[in-house]
Amino acid sequence: MKFTLLKTDAQSKARAGTIETDHGTIQTPxxxxxxxxxxxxxxxxxxxxxxxxxxxxxGNTYHLYLRPGTSVLQQAGGLHKFINWDRxxxxxxxxxxxxxxxxxxKLKEEGVEFRSHIDGSKLMFTPENVMDTQRMIGxxxxxxxxxxxxxxxxxxxxxxxxxxxxxxxxxxxxxxxNTTGLYGYNQTLFPIVQGSTFHxxxxxxxxYIASMDCEGNAIGGLSVGEPAExxxxxxxLVCSILPSSKPRYxxxxxxxxxxxxxxALGIDMFDCVMPTRNARNGMLFTKNGxxxxxNKKWDNDFSAIDDELTPHYSKAYLRHLLVAKExxxxxxxxxxxxxFYMWLVTTAREKILExxxxxxxxxxxxxxxxxx
Amino acid sequence: MKFTLLKTDAQSKARAGTIETDHGTIQTPxxxxxxxxxxxxxxxxxxxxxxxxxxxxxGNTYHLYLRPGTSVLQQAGGLHKFINWDRxxxxxxxxxxxxxxxxxxKLKEEGVEFRSHIDGSKLMFTPENVMDTQRMIGxxxxxxxxxxxxxxxxxxxxxxxxxxxxxxxxxxxxxxxNTTGLYGYNQTLFPIVQGSTFHxxxxxxxxYIASMDCEGNAIGGLSVGEPAExxxxxxxLVCSILPSSKPRYxxxxxxxxxxxxxxALGIDMFDCVMPTRNARNGMLFTKNGxxxxxNKKWDNDFSAIDDELTPHYSKAYLRHLLVAKExxxxxxxxxxxxxFYMWLVTTAREKILExxxxxxxxxxxxxxxxxx
Numbered sequence: 001m002k003f004t005l006l007k008t009d010a011q012s013k014a015r016a017g018t019i020e021t022d023h024g025t026i027q028t029p030x031x032x033x034x035x036x037x038x039x040x041x042x043x044x045x046x047x048x049x050x051x052x053x054x055x056x057x058x059g060n061t062y063h064l065y066l067r068p069g070t071s072v073l074q075q076a077g078g079l080h081k082f083i084n085w086d087r088x089x090x091x092x093x094x095x096x097x098x099x100x101x102x103x104x105x106k107l108k109e110e111g112v113e114f115r116s117h118i119d120g121s122k123l124m125f126t127p128e129n130v131m132d133t134q135r136m137i138g139x140x141x142x143x144x145x146x147x148x149x150x151x152x153x154x155x156x157x158x159x160x161x162x163x164x165x166x167x168x169x170x171x172x173x174x175x176x177x178n179t180t181g182l183y184g185y186n187q188t189l190f191p192i193v194q195g196s197t198f199h200x201x202x203x204x205x206x207x208y209i210a211s212m213d214c215e216g217n218a219i220g221g222l223s224v225g226e227p228a229e230x231x232x233x234x235x236x237l238v239c240s241i242l243p244s245s246k247p248r249y250x251x252x253x254x255x256x257x258x259x260x261x262x263x264a265l266g267i268d269m270f271d272c273v274m275p276t277r278n279a280r281n282g283m284l285f286t287k288n289g290x291x292x293x294x295n296k297k298w299d300n301d302f303s304a305i306d307d308e309l310t311p312h313y314s315k316a317y318l319r320h321l322l323v324a325k326e327x328x329x330x331x332x333x334x335x336x337x338x339x340f341y342m343w344l345v346t347t348a349r350e351k352i353l354e355x356x357x358x359x360x361x362x363x364x365x366x367x368x369x370x371x372x
Numbered sequence: 373m374k375f376t377l378l379k380t381d382a383q384s385k386a387r388a389g390t391i392e393t394d395h396g397t398i399q400t401p402x403x404x405x406x407x408x409x410x411x412x413x414x415x416x417x418x419x420x421x422x423x424x425x426x427x428x429x430x431g432n433t434y435h436l437y438l439r440p441g442t443s444v445l446q447q448a449g450g451l452h453k454f455i456n457w458d459r460x461x462x463x464x465x466x467x468x469x470x471x472x473x474x475x476x477x478k479l480k481e482e483g484v485e486f487r488s489h490i491d492g493s494k495l496m497f498t499p500e501n502v503m504d505t506q507r508m509i510g511x512x513x514x515x516x517x518x519x520x521x522x523x524x525x526x527x528x529x530x531x532x533x534x535x536x537x538x539x540x541x542x543x544x545x546x547x548x549x550n551t552t553g554l555y556g557y558n559q560t561l562f563p564i565v566q567g568s569t570f571h572x573x574x575x576x577x578x579x580y581i582a583s584m585d586c587e588g589n590a591i592g593g594l595s596v597g598e599p600a601e602x603x604x605x606x607x608x609l610v611c612s613i614l615p616s617s618k619p620r621y622x623x624x625x626x627x628x629x630x631x632x633x634x635x636a637l638g639i640d641m642f643d644c645v646m647p648t649r650n651a652r653n654g655m656l657f658t659k660n661g662x663x664x665x666x667n668k669k670w671d672n673d674f675s676a677i678d679d680e681l682t683p684h685y686s687k688a689y690l691r692h693l694l695v696a697k698e699x700x701x702x703x704x705x706x707x708x709x710x711x712f713y714m715w716l717v718t719t720a721r722e723k724i725l726e727x728x729x730x731x732x733x734x735x736x737x738x739x740x741x742x743x744x
Contacts, residue, residue: 037692037693037698038689039693039698039699041698041699041700042700042703043700044700044703045684047416067695067696068671068688068692068695071672072672072692075672075674076672076674076688076689077674081674082674082686082692084684084689299444300443300444300447300448302447302448302449312417312456314448316444316454317410317448317454317455320409320410320439320440321409321411323439323440324409324410324435324439326413327699327702328413328415328416330699331414331699
């Protein structure tokens, strides 16, 4: 993997760059659509590539480990081949899902014992077996196994958890270095900064993560319920410590405004279920604000969902599909929202390169807060 | 509308022709995907046009009348514009759905009183208002309002019902002729032969329908539970009476084998929910037989769903998507099955034009009965 920093904004810490992987080049800042179980929900790979123009997608190790399982994925020749996606993929480590989805979890030094949310079977994730699983999935970028602390969180717990995440990271790095990719292309490991919303812990964690000298770095444990101001403060602090020569990935963030603000703080990569999850509930993002397509007011509004991004379907039609509980509602809305997120990061990049990012960002954040 | 009969098979009654409408030409024999509520379930119009290459789709008057309603459809400029579909559309009359979906229906000379299956509201369909509704929907081909008799059915009931359908037809024709299309293009009305599985009634009904001299004719009341042999016998009898210079539409039929057998009897047009409904349940049609993709055996079968029609996704991947209850399962399966149905009628047409239809049909019917 090769990261090239093309430009840093003069009026903010926003950056434009490229990440080269064996499955192609990613233009940063970038948003990565979430393909939880080997599919970006309700979106065909054709649209993902040709219409949304996704440059990299995310897969969830926890979900893929449970279904279809590593044996099927390995026989398929990895996730890319299994799902017919030839561009880059990033997998998370499963840590977040173990905490949010599974039952009866027991945190130990060795790893986490838990029960599958599907069939209740008893399983264990360790730094080592999570590296093995991500080797078998075969993503271009794989994540270290961490504990994602909830918010709010006692400082004592956050500190203990951070140290565990750091010890697990050493084991991840060792095991990663002792193994190789299974499918003839390179994989790279990103470590994750934790420390909840405590300045000293975030500083300590960022310094430790930076010292590992991995090819890219991630920030976890944010966008878990804390106020946006705390998220920005922690992101700013961590970005000031993580090396500028490596891409920075802010995990699980966020709203379009969150993304713009965090680009301004020096983040290069984002992922979030929001564009697809909200789409399925009828919430659409546009550059003029959000639309709740369930509202009666769209009943006979035959204007395009979005003149530029989704000109071929009207608001009235989409509302009808949603009210009638038709599959196509989720399909159209998900594609639209992902196109909007891609438009947002692509335009941010153009503005950074032009030197007009901050002005554009401030106007856009204002627009985005409106409800249409 | 203009029907041109290009060839009648020497060894069967199969025909190849074209139907010209103001929204384009249809090559017959044709299968019409069912777009119940203004969408072919789980299929984006892009795929419907570019990948499936549907030439005409069907809409359901009953569903569209309830949602989004005629006011919205009229404001949109008709169903074509509302759903962004510029090729031909056919609408049924709503008669079938009134019997199968609604509650508390009361059959009267005037029409049918019923309660909406959505909100229980009391409604009435009459030959006249069904013509008005179909004018407002704006399909290229619209259907007469009929009673679709259930099977089995007492002969006395079938006869009474047939006469009612005939009286309703006269009212439909009168009202249709007294009104015009609302959107600047032509609509044409097809009457429907009824008579259950009684030879004399079918004969009487076919003769009456033929005497109306409409631009095309339909056969209803079949594929409602009767043995396939009865369906074929009735279809054969009715086709021998309906004029060969008009297209013949067999409503709601059927399996791929049903379609091939009925093409051989002189049918030109088909519609059925089977390809999309069965797709959502994991049943796929291929030229070598049917696949139940839920079966464990496909778990690690990485061969294409179909080398020709769906080469880009594997059986193992589709099984994973279905088991994981992902939207994309319905999307891929529905597109595949509709491509198969289109392949079936397109190939039948080629074989008719080549003069090799019967031999090909007999081999294909044998293949289609296999379970893979």
